[in-house]
Amino acid sequence: MKGQERTAAAFRDRHAGGKRPRRVERRRSARRGWWSAAYVAGHMQALLHSLGRMAQKPLSSAMTVAVIGIALALPTGLHVILQNLQGVSAGWENTAQMSLFLKQDVSPEGVESLRSRLEDMTEIAAVMYISPRQALEEFRDSSGFGAALDSLRENPLPAVLVVRPRLEFNDPQLLRTLRERLQALPQVDMAQLDMEWIERLFAIMEIGRRGVLILGVLLSLAVLLIVGNTIRLAIQNRREEIEVQKLIGATDAFIRRPFLYYGFWYGLFGAMTAWLLVNVSLALLSGPVSRLSLLYDSARTLSGLGLNASLALMMAGVLLGLLGAWAAVGRNLREIEPE
Amino acid sequence: MIHFDNVGKRYAGGREALAGVSFHLEEGEMAFLTGHSGAGKSTLLKLVAMLERASYGQVFFNGQNITRIGKRRIPYLRREIGIIFQNYKLLNDRTVFDNVALPLVIAGVPYQEIRRRVRAALDKVGLLDKEKRFPVMLSGGEQQRVGVARAVVNKPPLLLADEPTGNLDPALSGEMMRLFEQFNQVGVTVLIASHDLDLISRMNHRVFTLEQGRMIADGRPVRDR
Numbered sequence: 412m413k414g415q416e417r418t419a420a421a422f423r424d425r426h427a428g429g430k431r432p433r434r435v436e437r438r439r440s441a442r443r444g445w446w447s448a449a450y451v452a453g454h455m456q457a458l459l460h461s462l463g464r465m466a467q468k469p470l471s472s473a474m475t476v477a478v479i480g481i482a483l484a485l486p487t488g489l490h491v492i493l494q495n496l497q498g499v500s501a502g503w504e505n506t507a508q509m510s511l512f513l514k515q516d517v518s519p520e521g522v523e524s525l526r527s528r529l530e531d532m533t534e535i536a537a538v539m540y541i542s543p544r545q546a547l548e549e550f551r552d553s554s555g556f557g558a559a560l561d562s563l564r565e566n567p568l569p570a571v572l573v574v575r576p577r578l579e580f581n582d583p584q585l586l587r588t589l590r591e592r593l594q595a596l597p598q599v600d601m602a603q604l605d606m607e608w609i610e611r612l613f614a615i616m617e618i619g620r621r622g623v624l625i626l627g628v629l630l631s632l633a634v635l636l637i638v639g640n641t642i643r644l645a646i647q648n649r650r651e652e653i654e655v656q657k658l659i660g661a662t663d664a665f666i667r668r669p670f671l672y673y674g675f676w677y678g679l680f681g682a683m684t685a686w687l688l689v690n691v692s693l694a695l696l697s698g699p700v701s702r703l704s705l706l707y708d709s710a711r712t713l714s715g716l717g718l719n720a721s722l723a724l725m726m727a728g729v730l731l732g733l734l735g736a737w738a739a740v741g742r743n744l745r746e747i748e749p750e
Numbered sequence: 751m752i753h754f755d756n757v758g759k760r761y762a763g764g765r766e767a768l769a770g771v772s773f774h775l776e777e778g779e780m781a782f783l784t785g786h787s788g789a790g791k792s793t794l795l796k797l798v799a800m801l802e803r804a805s806y807g808q809v810f811f812n813g814q815n816i817t818r819i820g821k822r823r824i825p826y827l828r829r830e831i832g833i834i835f836q837n838y839k840l841l842n843d844r845t846v847f848d849n850v851a852l853p854l855v856i857a858g859v860p861y862q863e864i865r866r867r868v869r870a871a872l873d874k875v876g877l878l879d880k881e882k883r884f885p886v887m888l889s890g891g892e893q894q895r896v897g898v899a900r901a902v903v904n905k906p907p908l909l910l911a912d913e914p915t916g917n918l919d920p921a922l923s924g925e926m927m928r929l930f931e932q933f934n935q936v937g938v939t940v941l942i943a944s945h946d947l948d949l950i951s952r953m954n955h956r957v958f959t960l961e962q963g964r965m966i967a968d969g970r971p972v973r974d975r
Contacts, residue, residue: 449858456855655839658799659900660829661856662822749801 454668461672464645472677475641479677479728480684482634486627487724488689491716493619498714509586511572511593512601522570525598529572534580534589539573546571569600583610631731634681638674638735645673646743654749663744670740671733678732682725689716751777751908751939752798757807758963759793767793769963771807775941775956777907780934782950783943785960791943794960795910798941799831800824812907829857832901832938836913838893840885846872846896847881853904871899875929891922898929902938909933911942915949923949 465472513522522540529538541549546568551557576589586604594602646653656666697713704712716724752775759768768790775781783791796802797809800816809817816827840849850871854864872878875895885893894914901909909930915923927942927949934940944950950957959967 449860452860453855453858651839652841655841656852656856657825658801658828658833658839659853659856660825660827662825665825665856 453665457668458672458675461669462676464669465673465676475637475677476680476684478637479634479681479732480688482630482637483681483685483724483728484688484692486623486630487685487716487720488692489619489623489626490720491689491693491714493616493623495713496619497616509574509576509590509593509602509604511574511596511599512603513570513572513598514600515569517570517598521598522572525596526572529574529593534576534585535574536577537575539575541571541573543568543570583613631727634678634728634731635735635738638677638732639739641677642670642673642736642739643743646670646739646747650747653744653747657747658749666744667740670744671736674732674734674736674739675729676732678728678730678735679725681732682728685728686716686721686724751775751779751812752941753808753810754794754797755808755810757797757804757809759790759797759802760805766963768797768804768960771960771963771965773958773965773968775939777812777939778934778937779956780931780940781942781956781958782953783941783958783960784945784947784950786945789960790963791945791960792912793963795833795912795941795943798908798910799833800827825856829853829904830906830908832904832906832909834894834897834901834909834911834914836916838885838897840893840896840900842885844884845881846877846883846885846888849885849896850881850899850903853900857904859904867903868899871903874902874932875899890917891919891925894918894922894926895929898926902933907937907939909938909940911940911944913944914942915944915946920949924952927953 513525517525526538526540529535543566547560547566550568551560574593576586580586580589590602590604593599653666693713693715700713752773754771754773757768757771758766760766771790771794783794785791793802797804798811800819804817807817808815811827812830819827841852844852847868850868851864854867859867869878869881872881875898877892877895877899880888880892885896888896894917898914901911911930914930915926918926923946930940930942931953954970957967957969958965
């Protein structure tokens with residue numbers, strides 16, 4: 412009866428302090444903070460336990476993960492496409508330039524000093540001088556009006572400074588201000604900037620960006636609902652177990668934990684699925700895209716999901732999973748009370 | 751250990767399950783709670799385990815008034831009470847070992863310690879060789895002993911049993927009662943709800959008798975058979 416003696420000894424230990432109220436017990440439990448090994452072990456256990464539960468029903472778990480993956484892949488994929496379009500348009504923006512038509516009475520020295528002054532401006536990357544003669548020749552070559560031009564007694568074309576702004580200033584608003592400043596220069600007859608197409612492009616891109624945002628929000632909501640519903644079903648399936656746990660002194664936090672980790676895993680696996688879907692789709696698109704860009708004489712290739720975007724996707728997945736689980740758990744666990 | 755002071759319980763719908771019940775169960779005592787079905791036995795046990803709250807009166811556990819105890823503190827209170835159910839309430843998808851370990855897992859006991867204590871508890875109820883089985887592979891008597899092992903594994907000062915022999919034959923019932931007596935001998939307070947008057951009368955313990963929610967008798971059994 413060694414066991415009995417041990418039990419008796421343990422019992423005496425328990426009661427060594429006499430008839431103290433049992434609050435002591437509670438305080439000891441409360442002191443078990445996040446730093447304690449037992450607390451961490453409890454979380455690890457719940458984490459692995461919920462993973463094991465998912466593995467027990469591989470088909471339904473995989474289907475839920477797939478749905479979450481597709482829901483996350485849509486906005487992510489559109490985001491990648493938008494990024495690529497932005498990359499392309501950044502190439503175009505690079506060609507944004509301004510033509511300064513100088514007044515006829517500006518001397519060659521004046522042109523030279525204006526040019527060096529412009530080159531010193533922070534907004535400007537490069538300045539190219541096209542003399543009236545060059546302009547005329549260019550025009551003659553491209554227009555086919557050679558004979559007509561020869562009949563002119565003097566060159567009607569003004570000197571032109573072609574200004575290429577720096578990339579940082581490639582913004583419609585900034586470009587417009589720059590144009591106004593240059594227009595105000597005394598040597599300049601007219602400063603011309605063809606911005607309409609840039610503005611249109613920006614507007615279209617903005618619509619795209621907004622669209623992706625709306626889609627992202629809606630599909631995130633869908634993920635929340637999917638996870639929430641899955642967790643709700645899991646709770647219902649384990650009703651009996653939850654009742655027993657409550658009967659033998661499990662705190663709400665303890666019961667909640669494995670379900671929250673369900674959400675965590677669903678979110679993480681869903682995000683990983685989305686990542687895979689997006690990358691596979693990009694791989695499928697990359698061939699046609701590089702052929703297309705070759706036709707445009709460009710070596711542009713499709714850029715994929717970067718490290719930051721991938722991490723953001725994982726974080727979003729995990730966060731949505733946890734949030735959905737939290738919402739489901741709060742409502743459904745309260746309903747289950749042992750009788 | 752348990753003290754009821756004029757306690758009543760009225761369920762939604764108006765049924766009065768307990769009315770003006772007062773009693774005191776000392777630490778280290780063993781007692782039976784008897785009466786017909788619907789006399790209020792289960793309700794009384796539920797009030798102790800805080801599965802229900804009293805409609806009026808005061809309930810004390812271990813010197814502490816638990817009548818209006820906060821919801822967050824109930825789990826910690828229940829860890830001080832080992833509860834045994836008529837239908838065992840075991841988790842059928844977990845092994846005997848895992849079932850018994852549950853209270854310790856909930857209390858955050860380290861794994862090595864869990865192993866040692868679960869085996870000690872299973873040894874006590876004579877099921878050490880069945881720790882890897884699942885509950886459905888065991889007989890009713892064995893399942894009930896798993897339930898007992900789970901109730902005592904974290905060494906609670908109080909054991910509550912609601913019809914623990916309801917599904918057992920007389921021989922197994924007697925065995926179960928002797929198991930309870932063993933725990934009582936090492937200082938655990940035991941309160942058993944049972945309508946098995948035959949069994950109760952053969953044991954010399956205090957008996958509370960309930961009838962229609964009122965406590966009509968409190969004393970030793972009269973051996974009139």
